[in-house]
Amino acid sequence: MAMTPYEKVMAARDSKKLTAVDYIAHIFGESFVELHGDRRFSDDHAIVGGIGMLYDMPITVIGIEKGRNTKERMDRNFGQAHPEGYRKALRLMKQAEKFRRPVLCLVDTSGAYPGIGAEERGQGLAIAENLMEMMTLKTPVLSILIGEGGSGGALALAVADEVWMFENSVYSVISPEGCASILWKDSSKAPQAAAALKMTAQDLFELQVIERIIRQPKAEDAAMFESLKLLVARTFEKNLALTTEELLDNRYNRFRKIGTKHLDK
Amino acid sequence: MDLFSFVKPKNELESSPDKVNKPFIPEEMWVKCPKCNALLLTTDMEENLHVCTHCDHHFRLSAKQRLELLADRSSFVEHDADLTSSNILDFPGYDKKLEKARQNANESVTCGECTMGGIKTVICVMDPDFMMGSMGTVTGEKITRAFEYATAHALPIVVCTVSGGARMQEGILSLMQMAKTSGAVKRHSDAGLLYITILTDPTTGGVTASFAMEGDIILAEPNTLVAFAGPRVIEQTMRQKLPKDFQTSEFVLQKGFIDAVVPRSALKSTVVKLLKMHGCGGER
Numbered sequence: 001m002a003m004t005p006y007e008k009v010m011a012a013r014d015s016k017k018l019t020a021v022d023y024i025a026h027i028f029g030e031s032f033v034e035l036h037g038d039r040r041f042s043d044d045h046a047i048v049g050g051i052g053m054l055y056d057m058p059i060t061v062i063g064i065e066k067g068r069n070t071k072e073r074m075d076r077n078f079g080q081a082h083p084e085g086y087r088k089a090l091r092l093m094k095q096a097e098k099f100r101r102p103v104l105c106l107v108d109t110s111g112a113y114p115g116i117g118a119e120e121r122g123q124g125l126a127i128a129e130n131l132m133e134m135m136t137l138k139t140p141v142l143s144i145l146i147g148e149g150g151s152g153g154a155l156a157l158a159v160a161d162e163v164w165m166f167e168n169s170v171y172s173v174i175s176p177e178g179c180a181s182i183l184w185k186d187s188s189k190a191p192q193a194a195a196a197l198k199m200t201a202q203d204l205f206e207l208q209v210i211e212r213i214i215r216q217p218k219a220e221d222a223a224m225f226e227s228l229k230l231l232v233a234r235t236f237e238k239n240l241a242l243t244t245e246e247l248l249d250n251r252y253n254r255f256r257k258i259g260t261k262h263l264d265k
Numbered sequence: 266m267d268l269f270s271f272v273k274p275k276n277e278l279e280s281s282p283d284k285v286n287k288p289f290i291p292e293e294m295w296v297k298c299p300k301c302n303a304l305l306l307t308t309d310m311e312e313n314l315h316v317c318t319h320c321d322h323h324f325r326l327s328a329k330q331r332l333e334l335l336a337d338r339s340s341f342v343e344h345d346a347d348l349t350s351s352n353i354l355d356f357p358g359y360d361k362k363l364e365k366a367r368q369n370a371n372e373s374v375t376c377g378e379c380t381m382g383g384i385k386t387v388i389c390v391m392d393p394d395f396m397m398g399s400m401g402t403v404t405g406e407k408i409t410r411a412f413e414y415a416t417a418h419a420l421p422i423v424v425c426t427v428s429g430g431a432r433m434q435e436g437i438l439s440l441m442q443m444a445k446t447s448g449a450v451k452r453h454s455d456a457g458l459l460y461i462t463i464l465t466d467p468t469t470g471g472v473t474a475s476f477a478m479e480g481d482i483i484l485a486e487p488n489t490l491v492a493f494a495g496p497r498v499i500e501q502t503m504r505q506k507l508p509k510d511f512q513t514s515e516f517v518l519q520k521g522f523i524d525a526v527v528p529r530s531a532l533k534s535t536v537v538k539l540l541k542m543h544g545c546g547g548e549r
Contacts, residue, residue: 114494124473124493131447152474173431173440197436255445259402259438262353
């Protein structure tokens with residue numbers, strides 16, 4: 001039976017599902033070298049990044065990591081990045097640009113951290129800078145929503161040539177609970193909000209906000225990971241063959257046209 | 266301090282209306298300052314650029330009022346006035362909300378070109394009277410077109426922000442406006458053109474995390490809320506008590522995220538000075 005939108009939200013948040021570090025291990029194996037820190041303030045553990053080999057292609061990979069058990073989740077701040085996390089991501093992207101390495105982003109967050117320190121250190125600016133800089137990053141960028149895509153905190157790693165979503169992932173401007181409590185003063189109406197927000201992979205594909213829905217690989221299913229790797233590699237190869245101007249025009253126009261077909265009704 | 270001593274007796278008089286023989290004045294001629302509770306004569310408040318004559322509280326301005334404040338007289342030409350928000354996701358209750366919003370303002374942002382101190386510039390002014398300036402698809406589209414126009418015509422752009430954040434009734438399409446506008450800002454910036462942001466109360470959420478923070482020069486009015494996550498969100502979700510004056514423009518100035526806090530009375534002259542010093546209007 002088909003899952004309801006809210007059931008998909010729950011699946012996307014399922015603590016037993018694979019996280020960014022799992023995918024990095026499966027895709028890049030022993031080749032992965034983790035790189036830390038934003039060179040400004042600190043090393044945000046909610047963001048994991050580094051370089052790994054995809055077949056014969058070096059790739060910069062950046063993920064938002066929620067953690068797989070309580071201890072890890074505390075350390076990763078439940079996948080809610082601070083400004084320094086987004087700045088770490090941007091640093092690694094700029095490094096990738098310098099060496100013309102493609103960038104793979106794995107997005108899984110309920111949102112950017114809403115706290116005092118995050119605000120004091122410019123959470124809004126950190127996200128805004130990523131949006132601007134990613135739009136003109138002179139190397140291919142691919143973002144995959146592997147679980148939860150929570151608002152600006154997710155978008156800050158999802159300004160890409162293509163955006164893909166796992167079949168049971170969600171991507172939204174606000175959590176369904178937040179939406180229900182603001183609009184209807186009742187967070188228990190989250191299931192209705194989840195449906196109204198159109199936040200499932202299938203909704204976003206229909207709205208032409210994403211390019212692909214990907215079947216979710218299971219840990220033990222090596223063949224599925226292999227086909228995912230192949231798909232990612234082919235996409236990067238295709239975009240590496242473009243001139244920088246074509247690459248950036250395509251990226252700009254990708255976002256430029258979203259939602260515009262509704263404007264002239 | 267002269268000004269203060271001048272207004273004080275009047276306010277004392279207003280706050281104790283029973284004690285004095287004052288002429289009958291209808292209620293709509295008074296406005297209460299939400300910050301200091303002083304009763305102000307509407308005409309005085311308006312003459313003072315909608316700033317409280319008692320405590321300097323800056324009242325929110327509609328897009329129309331702000332354009333009157335900033336643009337040279339009758340220089341403003343509106344662009345894309347025909348773009349209007351619609352219920353693109355069939356979100357329950359959104360049609361009614363839009364209908365209600367349209368009684369207050371045309372759209373969440375008004376865009377066009379004008380002169381300021383004789384210098385031609387593109388200008389976008391968000392409107393608190395339209396769903397608190399929340400960013401819908403049309404908001405993002407109008408701002409994007411304004412930046413594209415400014416880039417194509419090698420013009421500077423001034424954007425006055427006021428926003429409660431993303432417009433959740435437009436779901437993911439609202440979120441995508443952050444990327445879209447940021448892309449247009451970047452192209453304008455890469456063309457070597459000047460972008461001045463004026464943050465006004467409140468500037469929050471998706472607008473803060475996109476074009477509001479992307480200006481070459483970021484000015485803010487006094488005591489403006491400037492936040493990504495608003496104070497209520499932080500208090501509720503994190504159960505953290507907030508420091509005093511947290512997220513005011515003075516606070517973010519001190520933290521290093523904006524260039525200057527400028528009172529409304531000096532806003533236009535400051536922007537004109539900056540435009541001139543960037544060679545805008547051919548005075549290179």
